[in-house]
Amino acid sequence: MSEGPKYVAIITDGNGRWAQARGVPVVDGHQAGADTVKARLKDAVRHGIKELTVYSFSTENWSRSAEEVTALMRMFSQRLMTETPELHAEGVRMRFIGRRDRVASALLEQMEAAEATTAANTRITLFIAFDYGGRQEILDAAERYTGGGEEAFGQLLYAPEMHEPDLLIRTSGEQRVSNYLLWQAAYSELVFAPELWPDFDSAAFERCLDEYSTRQRRFGGR
Known part of the structure; x- marks a missing residue:
């Protein structure tokens, strides 16, 4: 049996299908x-988790319609503007991981300002994967890697201070x-939840945490 996880990552999948099922614009699903x-x-925070990482926008999401991408960027900007002060007041540290060369300069300034404003907060770190892809992260690190083993390589990732997730959750039933x-x-x-992300409520989250607590983590040992 394991204690509750301290570091949790979530693939927040299902916003589009949630919107489609309700006959509303996809941006409503993202909201x-x-x-x-x-x-x-x-x-x-209530469960004592110290790092939460969410998949906000992947490198592959650029292939979606220009209308959806534009709406997503506008929503993201508006959310940063209105919610950064609130998250800061609650002691949340915000950190963005992913490429930054394709993000509009005004939005990038907002992201960097949010990171700077919340940098000293210690209650929980919210890592937001934005224009993020795991393969791209590894390739970017590999280009600068000059040796030294896994620890040295890990220091070249987008957020070297990030702990390895104890638990990775994916919603929407995809595995x-x-x-x-x-x-x-x-x-x-890994825990796969059937709920579409907007329907992933407190009870569903707790169910995933409970599932984690039943696992025995051996890391290749016995």
Whole structure:
């Protein structure tokens, strides 16, 4: 039996299908998904989790329609503007992982400002994977790697201070990792939840944490 996880990562999948099932624009699904991130962050604090990592926008998401990408970027900007002060007041440290060369300069400034504003907070760290891809992260690190083993390589990742997730959750019933934290999640426990991300409530989160507590983590030993 394991204690509760301290480091949790989530593939927040299902916003589009949630919107489609309700006959509303896909951006409404993303708004609902953002509300769920905020709510589960509060739950994470309550459960003693120290790091929560969420998959916000992948490198592959650029292939979606220009209309959806534009709406997502606008929503992300608005959320940063309104929610950074609140998260800061609650002691949340915000950290973005992913490429930064394709993000609009105004949005990048907001991201960097949010990181700077919350840098000294210690209650919980919210890692937001934005324009993120696990293979790209490894390739970017490999280009600068000059030797020294796994620890040295790990220092070249987007957020070298990030702990390896104890638990990786994916919502929506899909059972794959989708290019997410490929290096960091090598020994993570995987739990696949059937709920679409906007429907992933406190009870569903607790169910995943309970499932983790039943696992025996051996890391290749006996």
